[in-house]
Amino acid sequence: MDYDFVAIEKKWQRKWAEEKTFKAVEDPSKPKFYVLDMFPYPSGAGLHVGHPLGYIASDIFARYKRLCGFNVLHPMGYDAFGLPAEQYAIQTGQHPEKTTSVNVARYRSQLDRIGFSFDWDREVRTCDPAYFKWTQWAFLKMFGSWYDKALDKARPIEELEEAFAKGGSAAVDAACNDAPSFTASEWLSFSEKEKSDILMHYRIAYQGESTVNWCPALGTVLANDEVKDGYSERGGHPVFQKKMTQWQLRVSAYAGRLLDSLDAIDWSDSLKEMQRNWIGRSEGAEMVFKVECDGAQYDMTIFTTRADTVFGVTFMVLAPESEWVEKLTAASEKDAVAAYLESVKKKTERERIAGKAVTGVFTGSYATNPLTGKKVPVWVSEYVLSGYGTGAIMAVPAHDSRDYAFARKFNLPIIPLIEGADVSESSFDAKEGTMVNSGFLDGLSVKEAIPAAIDYIEAHGIGRRKVNYRIRDAIFSRQRYWGEPFPIYYKDGIPTPVPFDKLPVTLPEIDKYAPTESGEPPLARAKDWTFDGWPLETSTMPGFAGSSAYYLRYMDPHNDETLVSPEADKYWRSVDLYVGGTEHATGHLIYSRFWDKFLFDLGYVVEDEPFRKLVNQGMIQGRSSFVYRIVGTNKFVSVGLKDSYETTEIHVDISLVRNDRLDLDGFRAWRPEFADAEFILEDGEYVCGYAVEKMSKSMYNVVNPDDVCETYGADTLRLYEMFLGPVEQSKPWDTKGIDGVHRFLRKFWRLFWDRENFLVNDEEPTKAELKALHVLIGKVRTDIEAFSFNTAVSAFMIALGELQGCSKRAVLEPLVILLSPFAPHIAEELWHQLGHETSVTYAPFPEYVQAYTVEDSVTYPVSFNGKTRFTVDLPKSLSREDVEASVRALPDTAKWVGAGSIVKVIVVPGRIVNIVVKQ
């Protein structure tokens, strides 16, 4: 019987679905294991072979864990809200829900074909009201909470109100954005509206004005991680900085915890580093400068990490968006400052970054250096950011390159503070050297001077130690249709939560999906977009809202009472293995951690980190093929000969190319303009050139997994994607090697079947066969645990070579179990042919037994300095004299052996190379 992968795969995929083989049920008697993939956005293009890479790896791991006796939760769903469906809707008028469900169906059929062991009963879709009810619920919980810095956790807002009523604003140490201070009695006298406005400064989910990334082309604001190099990540449209009132999440309150608990999770160093940079902790000091403008006096606070350089401050700089600009602009400079602010406003984010031109304007006011008493001018410049620190800086041109450039441009003085620093050409930014010109700091090294300066500042009441974080609060509103509506309505202008029992707030039907003519979000088009007669919020939530807690929902997806029941949460706890791309490093993976910590604070979940271990799979790139048309003709020249002609490189569809050889007739039929193409061949064939590029339709290099399943089968696809190289590594898809993997499966099949006979017998395996089997068992286990699937596949191939013609049940049964995570269909089929009734999925992983000894070896005692130190196993061909002579000839350092050491003797036939001592 032949290996009929088409029939086998169809048969078992149907059985698995019918029998719900992979259904996960909470079972306290078994240890749990939660394996999760980042759920996909169901795009219209469908899956290409790059997408399943991570899914295959996690599926192997999930199946392996089941074999090891774990109760495995391995769910899948769809991140179904998003821009592409909405833009398609704007163009065609088709409801995004329709597009989305069509795409979801396509994804599902593609996924099913690869034979994943998902528990589809737990599927979630972020756009499903029964799901986003809990996204809205979490938002309301954040709206109803504040962050207590003293306890370092979120608490219900009612407790804040109580504290205000007792002790006013001074009674709490809360994370907030510039809220006014007030007494207890003032609080009690405030109106509802006033109280609401004040609380808004404290809520974890709050409405606040801030400088946001505004993208006019998309008609919406974007979060920082959705902007790349000043362009929108989706669509690549220019982005402007704009002050707007938006819903925001107080992620910044969690900065310290997000940073610290990175140490406790098993993620790659590079990813942790990315998050550390994004969070951006820096230690320094806040310092107060007295400022004077047209006779008025102010105290202005700045942040610096170089308190040691205060003696070199020669000017101050404000961010253009800073509130200080208005206060500190002298009457005489009003016009100049206004003109400058206007010019800054017009620039796109891109221009601000790219144009490194030094610009700025003098405000006409002066600040007093708190240490020297000297007066220095206050300037405004776009190189200072409003969102970081206090939006104002002290400038030390001698030791900061940006301040230096500014000082040079506007002819401001430069005072060097470090001995021997030459600041005639550029600033000296390094934190090393000995202080000079710095009063009481003179003679100290920079490393000593920084804390000494801060101590002094604190002692004299000029400022205090301060840790600053770069991470900003997440902008949470989007002016779009296809997202979760906010469960917020405006009662007398006061943002009011929709009661929990009225959730979810579902999307209204509207006639057009574009923003309104007056620039309002699409939801403003809805006829009756109200709650209880009051207007509802018209913006929707961003993409990361629905993906932030989906891993929790999988634990208890049908629960209508809570996001996740305490029982389910306590059982599944958190994700043990999370597999996905690194592109979410500063988006989803930050927000999810924040979201989880928030729910943890409120006692809804038991773990304060969502993803214990994270593996980032690499991208699979496309391998594009090219033909070379001789300029001005319809003649194509093979790649090896193209240098003798002037040619144009043309992408050719890779389905017309096999092993870089072009299918000439197929090419002529491909497009009308090539119908009468002529070819200049080499060795009778047309050889194409190639390049590794992103897999995309326009480069004709997309490989659909369905096609691979058609020709080779899902098992081959799975095995091949793993065999391609380490999961974490990016690599091009290259069909060349796929035959080798397919051949392996056919050979494997042939251990069981020849043309018509089932070969399996009950003979006793030989020692050599047992050795091959058990080496494989050990290797497969360690490789899977180490996520090294490519070497595991190699191990199978080696074992198969050694087990040729071995059709013994005692060998084949464990072999089938071992193979089942990788190639589940063929394994399931053969498992049943071996007479088993139940799925191989729950068979026990074979035990590794050291069932062999080194053949042809003999044990020698080895002695140094007349004492026997240890014994070694060596090939018989080596005489005892040889061994001892070799050991004696070794240098002393190699001969030392400590008590209790394990010794390995490295033997090249005929001589001892070395002795390795292991502890």
Added chain:
RNA sequence: GCCCUGAUGGCGGAAUUGGUAGACGCGCUGGACUCAAAAUCCAGUGGCCUUUAAAGCCGUGCGGGUUCGAUUCCCGCUUGGGGCACCA
């Protein structure tokens, strides 16, 4: 500019903790089977020198170092990929 990563045959990639570099697969070459082809099987396959073989020499991006021994550890570069970037 800063941070993280990687660099090994014609190709994808192996190498447990510093111990015979190139496993496994692809490709290529030769052979078997076949009227022939496909499929399958067997053998060879880093480079140089050599008629061949044996033996030898050189070889893990480059230059140094530590070590009996370095793809592996240290220092300094070159270069591919990714991230951050006026963050004071």
